[in-house]
Amino acid sequence: MLPPADAMAVVPATINKWAGGISDTSAFGLLNEAIGLGLPLVAMPWPNVAPAAHPAFTLSVERLTS
Template sequence: MSTLYLFAGAAEPVFDIARVIEEAQADGWDVCLGLTPTAARWLAGSLEGLGVLTGHPVRWDYAFPGEGEVWPEAAAVLVAPATFNTVNQWALGIVDKFVVGVVAEGIGKGVPMVAVPCLSAAQARHPQFERSVETLRRVGVSVLHGEGEVEGGDSALFPWRAALDAVRGVVAVG
């Protein structure tokens, strides 16, 4: 079974994460869940259960020096919902958050990655956001954003199935 790192930011669709983990597991993935610090605060009451569901500790912060790695190596990474802040930090290499540090390093390691932004239309019009999307695409990240893609934080409209299918499209599940 291949390992999928599922990294989620603080946007409303993060509240569906348990269902998404189950869907990914049904697709054949061993899922490790990473959260931004704000998303971890939002899900604080569910973190233990999410760890049980995945079979791995939920992470939202860097380990201390000398601590061993607690997750298996990723075959792929899905960053969803990817907030305005997460996308921009990732593209700019600002790695003060665990999940951003892992995906920034993933570019250099050649790990297949998919990002699904979740932001307001106003944020999407910010000039840095489009530059960040272009930067990520240029280095091989599949970014599901643009005409025909869902924007905003409506959980009911967030394209979780399309996100999981896109991950399947960038790497074969073993």
Template sequence: MTSRTLYLFGSAAPPVFDVAEVIADAQERGFDVCLGLTPTAARWLGDRLGRLAELTGHPVRSEYKLPGEPDVWPKADGIVFAPATFNTVNAWALGLTRDFVVGVVAEGIGKGIPTVTMPCVNAAYVQHRQFERSVGELRDMGVEVLYGEGGFAPNQPGRGEPKEFPWGLALDAAERIVRPVP
């Protein structure tokens, strides 16, 4: 069976430190994984980037390529963006594509690439009205947002448990939204 290509994107939230295990789980589910990170997440994982590239078989990306450079990843069959921070969710919904991964998912909406995201935000951030607006905008554009019941539930500031981040829900959604390869 030919693998389906999954772009796995992450922002700088503590669950991103578990991304190697998530990659392995996605590969066991039959996905060829390409890892993309926000610049801050890439800095957090700096000493692990080489190992993560070996694990996926693709370069880890956190920056746009230069004009004329070839693509180094196969085309995506689906995208999972988790953890997605407050900043990432809002930037994506507003179309602010300074970061490579936000640019890819913003364009992915127009390309019809099945996409799921799971925010990782605390209860103080979600009090800002823009967050709920952004979640609604992404859902209206066809992004499956795993937030609230059946997804990520915000914790009190400083009380998050990164190991409890429900990564399995994101990969279950990816299996559901990405068409099987014949």
């Protein structure tokens, strides 16, 4: 068991799965729990040109920043 976190940083961030609430790995599970617990989060998305041009990317950024 991990000790409780006070905050989390996600660098580089793959945000489309995260914004969708998908917890198919331990990392995404922890991030989704952090949102539910209201922990402070800092994320730095670092996509290449093609994924950043996909409409889901902008929606994911908006969802996670709200």
